[in-house]
Amino acid sequence: MKRGAAIVTLSPENRMENDLTFIKEAIRQAEIAAGKSEVPVGCVIELGGKIIARSHNQRVAKQSALAHAEIIAINRACKKLGRSFLDEATLYVTLEPCLMCTGAIFQARIKRVVYGAKEPKFGVLGSLMDLSKENRFNHRLEIISGLCEAEISAMMKEFFQKLREQPGTCENQRNLL
């Protein structure tokens, strides 16, 4: 997408339909992660009705604590647009973002986050806390959660179930979220 391209304004019905389309794209990314034995988290960033970045969790492949799907997607989107701020963008991610990813979302000034399943141990957009409601930050964030939650939870469950069948690897992988 070119810089300065028109932003499409959607009706609420169209927006919901779009949200479903894009979270399914994020699920597709999560499936790619699972196929590589990475914890299945996927993300896409939408701007003006188009996907400008896709990514999946790559903690194992990149041997980096920072290789979460959201971080990779934001970096790709910034590079693609040649700028630091993604003001009118929506970030779709299968799992509730952690502190680092929420901070990155704020840094990139992303407008909306749509996520699927809750993350009770690390999530800070509804679970451990809800930083989108924190007035001390100078950025307002719109959150939609629970989209395709059942499908995403089943995918996570299946991934960890398979890991449990391989003794010794489960705890390490849980730490890779």
Add this chain to the structure above:
Amino acid sequence: MKRGAAIVTLSPENRMENDLTFIKEAIRQAEIAAGKSEVPVGCVIELGGKIIARSHNQRVAKQSALAHAEIIAINRACKKLGRSFLDEATLYVTLEPCLMCTGAIFQARIKRVVYGAKEPKFGVLGSLMDLSKENRFNHRLEIISGLCEAEISAMMKEFFQKLREQPGTCENQRNLL
């Protein structure tokens, strides 16, 4: 530094001396940033008495919202050690970390953070809030702040003073923190 290298245990006096040595290295990195017209923030990561990663803010050069000194340093340290976790490391940074960088510090399980000057608008390790005291996260973080604060504050002030002399650029650069 090789994996499994011995961790040096320091007396409180030695630790304070080391902290000063390493924060000065972080200041040197901040000066490199200033020389490239980047907001002067510098960072080093120490493990076992040695610096394993150095970096400075590169928001302008990388055109990315995520190119904070801490993020770049953590990525470099992970790559150098070939692992995601930096358990026994100390991160030295000239300016109080933001939400994203604090999240990254938690993700990498860094043990100690030593920073210089407070960041009243974005800092979350003492200013806007103190996430090191937040019990809901499963990571404990030791914080030392105020090291070389006067020197660092003077450097920041000088940088923004120079920017003010170039009309039109100041507000943009303030946004690059």
